[in-house]
Amino acid sequence: MTTLSSTLQEMSTGLQEQLVSMRRELHRHPELSGEEHETTARIRAWLTEAGVPLRELNLTTGVLAEIQGGRPGPTILLRADIDALPVQEETGLPFASEIPGRMHACGHDFHTTSMIGAAALLQKHASTLAGNVRILFQPAEETASGAKTVIAAGALEGVSAVFGMHNKPELPVGTVGLRVGPLMASVDRFIVRVKGVGGHAGIPEATVDPIVVSSAIVGALQTLVSRNTSPHHAAVVSVCRLQVGSSWNVIPESGEMEGTVRTFQREARANLPEQMRRVVENVAAGYGAEAELEWIGMLPAVNNDAAAIELTDRVARSQGLQVVEAVSTMGGEDFALYQEQVPGAFLWMGTGGTEQWHHPKFTLNEDALSISAALFAEVAIEALQAYAK
Ligand SMILES: [Zn+2]
């Protein structure tokens, strides 16, 4: 029996060789966040070759395509990210990065190519679609700035649901990881500035030592998770930079620390800045110093909609893929910003690698390219029906 799943899978397998060559070309020419000019030109050329109409995004990098269905209906968005990292590649692959200190070490070349494949498949089905499928190739995911920019440029206007993925080295090819609710953490940044009184190392009584105060603050911040956050909620507070003092015999005047807070639940994320401010200011006051907290809110958690996950689960199984419960991570993703506005699903796509994301020896199994292309094409088609008004 010929089903939509089997048709798409067969067509996608026919694209596999082309997808591998696209992915390798992207892999050889990685570009950093916001600098994806050649990548943008390549994506535009490939989509145009496949007959996929482009929409103007009026941004310097990134591409928006839209497959116009033959009948009216909702608009579904598929999203890939396109940027690479400041990593020196050490895979030794014949198609390794040709640019020193730059690497597609997070596999965004895989995401991009998969969605080009999905676009090509959908374009071939365009006349039968009831609604439009928009495909977004988003720049600057690694700097958590791209989604914000493309949303401001109107990429989400009129969209009913959004779908996206990240490759997952731990999962074998042919496996997808799905989870309802939080999958990736919110990401926020904080800076603490401590002001003491500097002086002679041998005359501490005339000083307010910002090293001692900073140390006490770092210690006290550890209690925000253990004592202020519900044990049913997940949170991380990490101080990642602490700079104070520059000499062996001078007590410095001030210090500065910086770090990140990660949470899954809105409630935890909402409460932590105030709890942190209280600890920072009052611990410092206890030592006769002053300290201030600067909170830089960045991204909410990737939070998967139940219906969108259910739809993806059904399509994945119909294509013979193995579905497993996705293990969530405290890493962040700016896909979360789309999900704040429209329901969506973000999934793990099994790519069977040996190294984690961002590792200089990160690799993935390219067999997953046509699998992802077929999956997202059918997810989009099913979503056009599910989100029809
Ligand atoms: Zn990454």
Ligand SMILES: [Zn+2]
């Ligand atoms: Zn990534």
